[in-house]
Amino acid sequence: MEAIRRKLALLPDKPGCYLMKNKDGAIIYVGKAKVLKNRVRSYFTGSHTAKTQRLVMDIYDFEYIVTTSNMEALLLECNLIKQHSPKYNVLLKDDKSFPYIKITNEEHPRLEVTRRVERRDKAKYFGPYPNAFAAQQTKKLLDRLYPLRKCRTLPDKVCLYYHIGQCVAPCEFTVPKSEYERMVGEISRFLNGGHEEIKAELQQKMTAAAEELNFERAKEYRDMIAAIDEMMFKQTVSTAGAVNRDVFGYAVDKGWMCVQIMYVRQGKLIERRASAFPYYGDEYEDFLSYVTQYYSDNPVLPKEILLPGGAADEADAAAGEAGGANADDNVSQAAQAEHEANGVKTMLESWLKVKVHIPQRGDKKKMVTMASDNARVTLEEKFRLIERDQERTVKAVEGLAHWLGADAVHRIEAFDNSNIQGTDPVSAMVVFIDGKPERKEYRKYKIKTVQGPDDYATMREVIRRRYERVLREALPLPDLIVVDGGKGQISAAVDVLENELGLFIPVCGLVKDAKHKTAQLMVGDPPEVVPIRRDSQEFYLLQRIQEEVHRFAVTFHRETRSKTSLASVLDNVPGIGEKRKKALLKHFGSVKKMREADVEDFRPLGFGEKLAKQLLEALRGPEAEGSAGQPEQPGEPERSGQPVQP
Numbered sequence: 001m002e003a004i005r006r007k008l009a010l011l012p013d014k015p016g017c018y019l020m021k022n023k024d025g026a027i028i029y030v031g032k033a034k035v036l037k038n039r040v041r042s043y044f045t046g047s048h049t050a051k052t053q054r055l056v057m058d059i060y061d062f063e064y065i066v067t068t069s070n071m072e073a074l075l076l077e078c079n080l081i082k083q084h085s086p087k088y089n090v091l092l093k094d095d096k097s098f099p100y101i102k103i104t105n106e107e108h109p110r111l112e113v114t115r116r117v118e119r120r121d122k123a124k125y126f127g128p129y130p131n132a133f134a135a136q137q138t139k140k141l142l143d144r145l146y147p148l149r150k151c152r153t154l155p156d157k158v159c160l161y162y163h164i165g166q167c168v169a170p171c172e173f174t175v176p177k178s179e180y181e182r183m184v185g186e187i188s189r190f191l192n193g194g195h196e197e198i199k200a201e202l203q204q205k206m207t208a209a210a211e212e213l214n215f216e217r218a219k220e221y222r223d224m225i226a227a228i229d230e231m232m233f234k235q236t237v238s239t240a241g242a243v244n245r246d247v248f249g250y251a252v253d254k255g256w257m258c259v260q261i262m263y264v265r266q267g268k269l270i271e272r273r274a275s276a277f278p279y280y281g282d283e284y285e286d287f288l289s290y291v292t293q294y295y296s297d298n299p300v301l302p303k304e305i306l307l308p309g310g311a312a313d314e315a316d317a318a319a320g321e322a323g324g325a326n327a328d329d330n331v332s333q334a335a336q337a338e339h340e341a342n343g344v345k346t347m348l349e350s351w352l353k354v355k356v357h358i359p360q361r362g363d364k365k366k367m368v369t370m371a372s373d374n375a376r377v378t379l380e381e382k383f384r385l386i387e388r389d390q391e392r393t394v395k396a397v398e399g400l401a402h403w404l405g406a407d408a409v410h411r412i413e414a415f416d417n418s419n420i421q422g423t424d425p426v427s428a429m430v431v432f433i434d435g436k437p438e439r440k441e442y443r444k445y446k447i448k449t450v451q452g453p454d455d456y457a458t459m460r461e462v463i464r465r466r467y468e469r470v471l472r473e474a475l476p477l478p479d480l481i482v483v484d485g486g487k488g489q490i491s492a493a494v495d496v497l498e499n500e501l502g503l504f505i506p507v508c509g510l511v512k513d514a515k516h517k518t519a520q521l522m523v524g525d526p527p528e529v530v531p532i533r534r535d536s537q538e539f540y541l542l543q544r545i546q547e548e549v550h551r552f553a554v555t556f557h558r559e560t561r562s563k564t565s566l567a568s569v570l571d572n573v574p575g576i577g578e579k580r581k582k583a584l585l586k587h588f589g590s591v592k593k594m595r596e597a598d599v600e601d602f603r604p605l606g607f608g609e610k611l612a613k614q615l616l617e618a619l620r621g622p623e624a625e626g627s628a629g630q631p632e633q634p635g636e637p638e639r640s641g642q643p644v645q646p
Contacts, residue, residue, distance in 0.1 A: 004044065007062065011037040015073045016066040017080060020088075023060040029088040030080045031281055032073040032289075036064050049255050055088045055280045071347045078292045088280045089289070099135040100300060101126045101142075101191060103184055108149045108170040111187065113139050117300060124184070125300045126191035142190065145198070145224060146183040199225055244302040249371025250287045253379050257283060259290050260375035262367065264302075272371075274378045288344065292351075301354050307344075308368050309358045393435030396537040403532055404506055404523060406479065410434060413466075414482035415493075416549040417447075417458045418557035425450055426560055427462040428553035431478075432545055444556045456492045459483060463496045467503060478505060482545055486511045486520075490527045510546045518543045573618045575611050595619040 016036045020029040020043075033039030043056055067073045081089050104110045105122040113135045117125055143150075147168045150161045154171040161167035168175050190198050206221035245264040250257060258276040262269055279286040287308075295301065348356045359365040401409040412432040419425035425447040431438045445465060450457045463481075470477060481497075483489040490509040497503045509527060513519035521530040521542060532539050576584075583605055588594045594615070602612040 004059075004061070008041055008044065011040055011064065012066060013037045014066050015068075015070045016064055017073055017076045018062055018064040019080065019084075020055070020059045020086075021061045021063070022058045025061070027080075027084040027086050028058055029055055029086050029280065030077055030084065031285070032070075032077040034070050034073075036066070040064065052255075052280050058088075070343065071350055074288070074292060074347060075351060077289060078296055081289070081293065082296070101135055101139055103148075103187060108154070108175065109180055109184060110149050110152075111139060111142055111146075124188060126188075138191075141224075142187055145190075145202075146187055148180075148183060148187075243304050245304045245306060245367075246302045247306045247367045247371050248287075248291060249308055249368055249373070249375050250283075250290075251372055251376035251379050252279070252283045253376075254383065255279070256379060256382070257286060257290075258375040258379045258382070259287065260371045260378065261294075262371050262374075264367075272374065274375060276378060276382055288348075291348070295352055301352060304355045304357065305348070305352070306357050306359060306364055306368050307348075308372055309360070391537055392540065396541040397435045399536065399538040400480075400541065403521075403530055403538060404480065404508070406506060409479045411476060411478045412480045412482060412545060413478040414484075414545045414549040415459065415462055415466075416484040416546075416553040417455055417462070418553040419447075419453060419458075420557075420561070421453055424557060424561045425453075425458055426553065426557045427458060428549060428556050429462070429466060430545070430549045430552055432541075435541055437548060442552060444552075446560065455485065456488050459485070459489050459492045460496050463493045464500065467497065467501050471501065471503075477503070481505055481507045482542070482549075483507060483509050484512075484546060484549065485509050486522055487527045490522060491525065494525050510542055512546075518546050573615050576615065580605070591619065 013035050015032075015034050017030060017032050018036060018040050019027050020031075022028050031039065040062065043052075043059070048056060065076060067076060099113050099115050100117060102112050102114045103124040103126075104112065105124075143166050147161075147166050149170055150167050151159065151171070156171070158169045158172045159167065162169040162172070168179070186198065202221050202225050206218050206225065209215075209218035209221060243264075247262040247264060248259065249262075250259045252258075255278055256276055257279040258274055260272060260274045262272045275290070291307070342358075345356050345358050357364060359368060397409050397412075401407065410433065414430050414432070415427060417425065417427045427445040427447060429443045429445070431441040443466070445462050447458050447461060449461055469475070481493060483493050486509050490507050493507045497505055497507070506523065507525075508521055508523040508530075510518050511520040511522060518539070521532050521539070522528065523530055584594060587605055588597065597616070599609055599612040599616065602615070607615070
């Protein structure tokens with residue numbers, strides 16, 4: 001802190017960017033400021049929100065870069081964030097690059113959907129589209145309307161697209177340049193919002209075709225008109241002026257920010273999207289950082305951008321509500337905030353080269369307010385989902401601890417066995433921490449000592465193996481053990497834990513009903529039914545645990561059974577490895593043909609007389625007759641998935 005104080009005293013009162021670093025020297029936050037001295041000092045003085053405090057606690061050093069203007073600082077901040085991807089910055093991590101519709105600049109142009117905008121290829125780009133499905137559906141419609149080339153490289157002869165009327169076949173026929181210019185012009189007009197004109201032209205063509213009794217062609221035009229109507233049906237919210245606009249709004253709460261973007265095309269709201277993320281700096285500065293990064297990643301711009309005014313809006317509201325002695329002060333604050341908003345507007349217009357508005361009244365102001373209201377609703381939904389998730393996990397675990405008479409149930413380990421009439425017996429364990437699955441700690445077990453379908457003996461073996469290892473390696477002990485079954489399984493687990501290992505851990509059993517659904521919770525020694533309500537979050541948590549461990553055990557059993565069924569009698573012949581087995585099967589085609597072969601038939605494969613006789617004895621022996629394979633040896637290590645415990 002002493003080193004930071006000395007650097008704070010030397011900060012200039014000029015615009016620029018600052019880079020916060022952690023103890024390892026990594027850049028964790030990049031910000032911009034009109035006055036570096038004031039902005040950077042604010043992090044180390046006064047009170048902060050919990051999230052900003054977390055950022056400040058990680059700061060061990062900082063650097064700064066002075067710029068000649070606030071505009072330069074904005075662009076530099078955007079580039080530094082892209083370069084360093086700081087931990088605490090708004091990084092748009094939940095966003096992918098947006099899809100665009102592209103008309104290629106080639107002799108025979110093509111129409112395609114792309115996420116990359118190449119500035120040097122002189123192609124025409126339209127978008128961005130809020131989702132890829134909308135872009136693909138629009139392209140499909142345009143493919144039906146305008147038969148541009150579809151193939152990336154021209155084929156030797158016409159393809160299916162020509163026969164269905166979706167390609168002019170430049171591979172076979174000469175297409176005039178004027179025809180391409182006409183189609184590209186109409187596609188551009190359509191994508192720029194002129195679909196009503198295109199629809200009117202199709203209507204005329206449909207009528208003309210019908211008058212000429214060409215009803216099939218008229219039907220095609222009718223279907224195209226219906227497709228345009230269907231695609232445009234979602235554009236239900238109309239606004240004043242047929243201008244392409246992006247309308248931004250944002251809301252903040254509990255250290256989180258949600259930015260809502262409404263896409264208005266030709267005066268109609270076609271879609272909206274929201275991004276929610278934690279923010280650590282000034283809310284309006286971080287909002288502007290989001291906007292600059294958004295347009296640096298999506299360079300195809302609308303004609304107009306509408307932004308909220310931030311502090312200017314708040315100051316206007318305060319000035320309108322104030323009276324008396326404070327009125328002049330509030331008006332002064334509103335004027336200062338409006339001046340700052342105009343600076344932001346001018347700065348973005350200079351960089352983006354499009355019209356930027358921060359509306360104060362009228363229809364445009366209502367649109368920005370609607371975007372902000374939607375952002376606020378999205379945040380509220382997010383927090384409700386978080387609360388609901390807590391009820392399903394943390395609070396459910398606390399309630400379960402109350403029912404069981406325990407102080408806390410932080411870690412739960414659940415076991416289930418799986419076999420078919422005693423063959424290929426396996427067991428599985430899942431771990432839940434604070435009500436959520438911890439999949440890295442799931443474990444699989446191949447049962448080694450039990451013969452036949454003995455569920456109690458299987459439970460004893462797997463409990464013994466698991467907790468012997470826990471004691472040996474000093475692994476964390478669970479607060480609760482859940483077994484699939486009733487009194488017998490609980491008693492078997494408790495006996496091993498207490499009498500063999502000296503562990504006193506609560507064990508509960510989940511008893512299923514006739515429909516194989518969780519019906520009862522039993523606990524204790526002797527086990528007793530716990531009268532837990534079946535519609536409670538605690539019961540739902542136990543159901544999720546039982547279903548998860550059952551799924552994991554059954555999946556492992558299927559894997560094991562599959563490997564056993566594929567095992568060949570060849571595996572038990574000394575001197576026959578994987579390579580020789582493959583060579584034998586390739587040469588003879590089946591085990592039956594190997595069994596019918598002579599010793600001499602094996603010589604082309606490099607087999608000596610002794611090895612060939614051993615192989616034939618194994619194939620023709622009574623234990624090999626009719627056998628598709630031998631079971632896997634107990635204790636064989638698992639080669640994929642979760643590790644098998646010793």
